[in-house]
Amino acid sequence: MLMSAPPNLPPPDQLLQRAEEILKELEKGPWPSHVAELRKTQYPLRVYGVGLAARKSPWGPGAVKVAYVNTGVLSRWARDWVPGGGVEVHFRVFHTPGKFWKTDFIRKITKISRELGVGLIEVVGQTGAFVLNLTPDKAEEMVDALRSIGTDVGGSGDAIRALNACVGPALCEFALFDTLKWYAEFHKDKRVNDNIATPNYPYKFKIKISGCPLDCARANRADIGFIGVWEGAPEVDQAKFRELVERGVVDPVKLAANCPSGAIRWDAEKKELVIDGSKCKKSMHCIRTAFPAIKPGKNRKVAVVIGGGVKGRYGPKLGWFIGYLRPDQVKEAIDLTFKVIAPWEAEAQPKYRLGDYILVTGLDKFIEKAGIKLEGMPESIAKTPDDVPYAVLPKEERDMYLKLVEELKGKVGV
Ligand code: SF4
Incomplete structure (x- = not known):
């Protein structure tokens, strides 16, 4: 040019x-x-x-x-x-x-x-x-x-892009599943390789794998991302935690105040940290602050997010959470990836990322077309007429943020 x-x-x-x-x-x-x-x-x-x-x-x-x-x-x-x-x-x-x-x-x-x-x-x-x-x-x-020497060229244009996975259990104490094994298994799959080598899709398709919610591989902005999580509250070793508090390493009141979902309470009398698992949003804040006294819970899962991406018809998006797989379900993860791809490949306009296509189609309809069923799928709008399909935040919290937006709009005169 x-x-x-x-x-x-x-x-x-x-x-x-x-x-x-x-x-x-x-x-x-x-x-x-x-x-x-x-x-x-x-x-x-x-x-x-x-x-x-x-x-x-x-x-x-x-x-x-x-x-x-x-x-x-x-x-x-x-x-x-x-x-x-x-x-x-x-x-x-x-x-x-x-x-x-x-x-x-x-x-x-x-x-x-x-x-x-x-x-x-x-x-x-x-x-x-x-x-x-x-x-x-x-x-x-x-x-x-x-x-x-056992490698190859590939991953540009309207194809599956070269996969990305964090270092996971090889180097990182936070890894909740074997990200490297998942990466290798995806790369060994013929369907994945064929679609890396040939630009068959409406636009690029990225697959990323992160071992924990800190998300070093940026799986939350991939077309399909797999992120290690746990069920319920993080585990607290109260004796170790008290020791950190006594040594002045951790301030328990500040720790509780900084939990983004308000799930933590410090019982000053019993000197115990209480975490409400139903509120925990897996921000990793308490774990990073007080590791190893606070660790991820033992019941490990892999959260699946779809439709994220920076470039695309409707701009940058974080992925929608659609449910869980188990850490040993990598084969199911590969099949799920192609279920997700199928309706997008068949119907999306050129240069629509998966997330753009989902926005146009509606997440509920997309899930139906793709025939996806996963453990822990958020309730769809059909089951909860008052709610937004696949909403991650509860209604009260969404209303609170909407109110804040209205207030800010008023202040800046939009
Ligand atoms: S995403 Fe989590 S497990 Fe993976 S390297 Fe980063 S901190 Fe470690």
């Missing part, structure tokens, strides 16, 4: 000179410099520098075709005002569960990157994949090399 040059752009030689000055500046100082590191690779640093000098993105969308690879190839071409032009192409490559890499794998992947790419790997990002820059004429060779 062509784009007119930004106003007041200097002539090309001055622009390049200014770009180099900025890049040199970014290499100064005692801290690590991303420019110094990028100079060791064949990344088109000149284009990046020109963008900084022009104060405008130097990149426009490009298109590079790699035989038999339908998703996971992304390219950008320098805009026509960038002296000398340039191109940047990268693959999204499957991560390992929990993003753990063996040293052997790192050696292999850096060798591939040096020999067939530009010597640059980006292992951060929210896509669930890592990014491997490449040179377009060696793209097919790189795909073969990646497959030969």
Whole structure:
């Protein structure tokens, strides 16, 4: 795509000179410099520098075709005002569960990157994949090399995107189920892989798995998310808790006051913390403050949320809670994922995320069309005429927030 040059752009030689000055500046100082590191690779640093000098993105969308690879190839071409032009192409490559890499794998992947790419790997990002820059004429060779070491390219466009799971039980004391096993089982399923490799859907579809309600994998804003929870109240070891209070580590009155659902009471006489399980909304606040004296309850479940997402026709959304699975029900979770996909794939307009389609269809109707039945599904509107379908907050709380909104609207004159 062509784009007119930004106003007041200097002539090309001055622009390049200014770009180099900025890049040199970014290499100064005692801290690590991303420019110094990028100079060791064949990344088109000149284009990046020109963008900084022009104060405008130097990149426009490009298109590079790699035989038999339908998703996971992304390219950008320098805009026509960038002296000398340039191109940047990268693959999204499957991560390992929990993003753990063996040293052997790192050696292999850096060798591939040096020999067939530009010597640059980006292992951060929210896509669930890592990014491997490449040179377009060696793209097919790189795909073969990646497959030969047990990974693959995939997850972009209107397809299932590379999955994301938190590190879970491998590193984290809060994990309530085996997120890494779930990630691996999803990745082993042929239906999942086929739909990562082929863009068949109205829009992208993200699957994310978090071991507890702190939600490090951001499952609550995936098209389908699985989040570890427990039933009822967190467990309190009263002796350990009293010890924390006596040592001044925890203030029990403050702890109770900060519970977002008002489920906690400190009995000062008996020196006991009382938590009402029916009110607990699994915010993790008390557990994070007083761990290990307060721990998640023993009856573990996996909450299923659907329809979340940042981009989409009707803007950002958090997922709707639709019920629970058990930690050993990963096969059922995979089947459920495709039940959720079926009506959306058949009926949604292009560029409607699942959440957009649910908003248009109505959650009640969607659940019926998808034929979903789960333990703990919130009551539907048909059963409670006074209520909102699948509402998470009780009516009094919703009314309280609506009243607050009205008051705020009055104050700002909306
Ligand atoms: S989501 Fe929970 S279990 Fe997973 S890494 Fe974060 S804190 Fe740990």
